[in-house]
Amino acid sequence: MNQKYYIETYGCQMNVYDSELVASLLQKSGYVETDQIHDADAIFLNTCSIREKAEETVQNRLSNFHHLKRKNPKVIIGVLGCMAQNLKDDLLESKPFVDVILGPDSYRKLPEFIHNRKTQMDHLADTRLSKFEVYEDMFPTRKEGVNAWISIMRGCDKFCTFCIVPFTRGRERSRTIESIVHETEQAVREGFIEITLLGQNVNSFRNPDGGDFPDLLEAVAAVPGVQRIRYTSPHPCDIDDKLLNVMLNHDNICNHIHLPLQAGSDRILKRMNRTYTQKEFLNLVDKIRMILPDCSITTDIIVGFPGETEDEFKETLKVVWSVRFDSAFMFKYSPRPGTKAVEFNDHVPEEEKQQRLERLIALQKSMTLIAIQKQIGKSMKVIVEKESKKSRDQWSGRTDGNTWVIFNKSGEKIKDIVDIKITDARGVSLFGERIQMEVTV
Ligand code: SF4
Incomplete structure (x- = not known):
């Protein structure tokens, strides 16, 4: 047996x-x-x-x-x-x-x-780390579903001072475009219609035979049967015009960028070794919105990084207020032994971190609500992904911008792509009504 x-x-x-x-x-x-x-x-x-x-x-x-x-x-x-x-x-x-x-x-x-x-x-x-291992020849065994995750690179060379990843996952190295396309084709054959390209620093991807992340996106977008492509997580410094134009030119690349801010103050960003300033981050957001006007932008933020003053925390709130992120993952700084930030001797007290986190979450909640309420009245393509947790008579699916939409069942099945007219927005979800069926897979 x-x-x-x-x-x-x-x-x-x-x-x-x-x-x-x-x-x-x-x-x-x-x-x-x-x-x-x-x-x-x-x-x-x-x-x-x-x-x-x-x-x-x-x-x-x-x-x-x-x-x-x-x-x-x-x-x-x-x-x-x-x-x-x-x-x-x-x-x-x-x-x-x-x-x-x-x-x-x-x-x-x-x-x-x-x-x-x-x-x-x-x-x-x-537990030896390798400079070369990317599991190029190994394809994963996936459970059935809508989305297939595909790892395109491993490791990270950025060394943000709070992050353990460069120590646990080693140096950056990429797979070949050829093998990623091959894995995409296999995922489509297995019934997946959405591909999410994954990497610790996904847009640092460099094809060993030449070519960069936008080249890879174009190659994956050209695979027949791929209805949607997402990628996560990029570093703001590696987002350029070429990437944004590839996103603009391919309907099956989702209009969504996860753009980790981490902090709003220049001094804290420098201490974090994030390699951009607040102004550079805001300029990048402006550029994304100029080239991709409907692109949703989400983020990661850490509060209470060592040495962060109240005024510096307010700089983070200012950026959140001015960018109006569609949603955010927000955390208190968590010391990771072995990272540089642990050695700073001005750690923020736990109660202060907690209080800042609560203030940030409250602000972001209102930003998310503003962002989703703007969608009321629009019609959007939604992939039917699963039964809604709220009712067995309703489906849940995501928009191209990665927002969940809940709507009444009317004969659809999982993986159908349907047009939904958005009628309401509450919490972090949209609610809508079916207009017509577009594609049946
Ligand atoms: S936060 Fe991201 S970019 Fe920075 S070191 Fe960690 S994995 Fe790399």
Whole structure:
């Protein structure tokens, strides 16, 4: 009988993609997936180190696995991903029941490690970072759905002072355009109609044989059957006219840019090593809106970075007010051991960070509402993605600008692309009525 594996994934979409790669490796080795942890012969946690809270969640989850191991000493327990990379020694010491530890560049070793662990007593670990590993020849095993994530590059060379990614995922390296197009074609054959290109710093992509990120976008846009293309996350400094014009010229590239601001004050941006000023960021927003007038812009913001004064925090509020982001991921600064920012000696007290976060969230909520209320009365193409959580009689789907729309069912199926007239906007969602069916896949 086939051995069974179970994977839990934490953190960013890159981890979701990596779990799909790991699933494909395990299936090639004869394993089948189970969603019942107690039935599994091998259990993996694909982990995240981006914030302290993410690490705590995984540590707590792992502590429960102690009982699973006691009940079934033969079960293999593995820790994959960024925490494996970052906390190998700590994990080995505090969780001796962990059998296998593999960093993000070592997944190819998984079948061999599982095999070896069954015949030897010691746990096995490999967390070496590679300058070359992009898993070029490995395609992931995806679950059914609308969107296929495709990793196009790995690692990051930007070294923002708050970020652990350059240490857990190593230096930037890109796949070839040819293999990404090939993976896109395969995803379309498997029934996916939306592609999201992924990278820690996605627009730093450089084709090893020549060509940049806009060239890649054009190549993916030309693949028959790709209805929508998204990408995440770019760095503002790597967005140029060429990229914006490629977006303008291809209807299937979504009118949405996730543009991480992180902070509004020039001094804090410099301390973060973000390599742009507030003015440069605002000029970039103006340029995006000039070339792509309907482009939705979303962002990431950190409050309470070490040394951030009240006036400097107000600079962030000022930028949020003036840009009117469609939505934002907002966080309190979380110290990551090993990063430069941890060494600053003027950390902002926790209550102050919390208070700033609440003020920022309140402002952004009102900005989001203004942005979505502007859509009332417009008609928009929406991909039917899933049943609405609010009612079994309604669908949820996203617009090109990445806003969720809820509308009554009237004979559609998942993956249909429908025209919806927007009639209302509440919270972060739009509500609408079906106009007519455009495409049936
Ligand atoms: S660009 Fe993004 S991934 Fe790279 S160091 Fe900065 S925040 Fe981290």
